[in-house]
Amino acid sequence: MTLVLGIETSCDETGVGLVEDGVLLGDALSSSMLEHVRFGGVVPEIAARAHVQAIVPAVHEALAKAGATLADVGAIAVTAGPGLATALHVGVAAAKAYATALSVPLYAVHHLAGHAAADTLVHGPLPAKSVVLIVSGGHTSLLLVGDLVADPIVHLSDTVDDAAGEAFDKVARVLGLPYPGGPAIDAAAASGNASAVAFPRPLTGRNDPPLGFSFSGLKTAVARHVETLARAGAPVPVADIAASFQEAVADTLIRKAIAACRLHEVGTLVIVGGVAANSRVRALAQERCAAGGLELRVPPPRLCTDNGAMIAAIGDLLVRAKAAPATLTVPVRPSVQLRWADLEHPPQEL
């Protein structure tokens, strides 16, 4: 058995995880989120500077939790893309150095495949086929997934504009809620009425692509609603608007995800990414999957947002599949599409 050290630095979280044979043994997370708050979004240079300082301590925190030392590490996995180039460089450089100095193989993996693999750490291996809804600050996609590392990943759809998490963040700003907006809206919505405002369900019309996503119009609808109230001098019911917006996002996401399961005759829906931490997304998914006889898998919130454990999880799957390791010259790929979990050595297409 091989202990895999996973490193994640694609955005503002420095994540390190240790996984062996599908079991998460220890992890550590250091976030520069608070440094970005006053800018209303992640500043790449600030994120990258923070990764430099955080990475070695995070490795040791994860090792301490796992009761392991670097000598026990048998492979390194790192997010090589997609993400902020400047941030990715830090993690990839660290991973290469650890792999070289420890003389262990290196795997360069796709961040989004990591999100999907996070679920295997709590719910075991994925079934032969599943639909994965990846919904985060940077992505909103439906994927058709077989074996995460042996089969190609089929993109069923991607958002045509904003990601759902981005819409949460921007709507939060409109409502005067703090960054990051997702958790703030989730909290505010708890005391609001979700049917107070009938916000649109984007791309759910008869002639719209059945699996398509678009959140920019919904975000603008919320902004317009708030502006109309403000112009009339009326108070802005933040909780109600937050709840109604959240309902529109959750409803749209889950409708499309279930449609994808039906269309591709798949019995399992996996929801991952930061927005999978949303309480309404989780509840609605549970409700509708139960009603539709679908198995629902959602990792716990701390494994939904960016973390190192999920990267170690993909690395562990690659090691167990006897995948060829990456070379030490593997580049960062800031905007790589998800087609294979392993960015440097995709298995041969049949």
Added chain:
Amino acid sequence: MAAPTLKLGSLLMLVLVIDASSAAVTVGVVDVPADAPADPMAALPRLTVRAQRTVIDARAHAELLSTFARESVDEAGATMRDLGAVVAGIGPGPYTGLRVGIVTAAAFADALGIAVYGVCSLDGIGLAARDRPAVLVASDARRKEVYWARYVDGRRDGDPQVHRPADLAALLGAGEVQADAMTGAGARMYADALGLPMLDVDYPGVAALAAAAVPSLVSGAPTEILAPMYLRQPDAEVPSGPAKSTLGL
């Protein structure tokens, strides 16, 4: 050609040197004798470069550093375990390359359980360019600026700074910065504006970088947390609160 055999006794320490603060990615393995003087200038002639890899390509840092380290250690006829310390150039340098070099050095040292020491990357030039008493060392800071420091008999006089070439030329003209010659890729780039005689050390060398760290190397100082010298704040603007027009997204 067979790799040179290396006898590792108590007489020397093999040091891995990494600098990626400029367009030149430099990695090397340097012998530091145990009885090396703790003074960088005095120590420099006593150091032996066992292997060195340098490529001038600002975009190649991330891809190359670990490969260069592996190759340098092999060429030195050593193994990773034979390394006694890591020395890293901590800039000043423009961002990604600098970070990649520093993180690589820190992770190597951590993985091998050895100390890492940071040195000013300009020292890797200034120590090597001591054939004139007072030398201005300048590297390219991008954005039409240079990082610079003044060296007197190979010793740095003050902290490195960042200026536009015209402003640095004004300081030279006013005698606020005094130098007989200049060197470094930044000086070469703006040679006309700066107007001093040009020496030929463009980039930091591994021996000079290792020499800059001898005070720590010979005393066995505790490992350091490497702090990159950026000399600039990140570019970022604080947005103006919840927008007046909420549609101004």
